[in-house]
Amino acid sequence: MSILRKNFFERSTPKVARELLGKFLYFKLSGRTAKFVITEVEAYDGPYDKASHAHRGKTKRNAPMFGEAGVWYVYLVYGMYNMLNIVTGPKDYPAAVLICGIKLLRSPTPKLHFGSPTPDLNGPGKLTKFLKIDRKFNNKKAIPKNNLWIEDKGVKIKKSQIKTSPRIGVDYAGEWKEKHYRFYL
DNA sequence: ACGATGATGAAC
């Protein structure tokens, strides 16, 4: 058993983000389970990160970021895209990792038509639209019971496979926009 | 380069 739990997520956010690459996202739909590999993530780390929702303090929306690690934080941007994040760091330290890219490895049902056999879902808005992940998952633990969780299958990712860059769409974040908090394979 | 589309948070 290799389900990633609180102890994995309750650490330095950039470290967790980097280590999430090559881990597996599972999504259960009507009894069947789809498996994806995580290919792109972004770290949003702490109260001083100007790109983070937590920068202006705790609000109703960002409250999950201040809670226990290993819990989903899902919110709507631009009126149409749900963003899927996993909460990181200690309780009361607001941080999360945005899941930006995944690749489908196994389809949940033959019936459920995913278009391409192994679609590359590159973009945080695309993957949630594809999976129909919305705020029903907000503030829910990442465990099988909730139909959305992450596993470590022991696949080793070499450092040379990991690229970094500034985060996307946060040009307003001053000096924080330069930080290499985006990690991708 | 821009519009779609609606929740959010700050100001009034």
Next chain:
DNA sequence: TTCATCATCGTA
């Protein structure tokens, strides 16, 4: 109660 803004994406 109003208003600008927004961790995006598809079309042009």
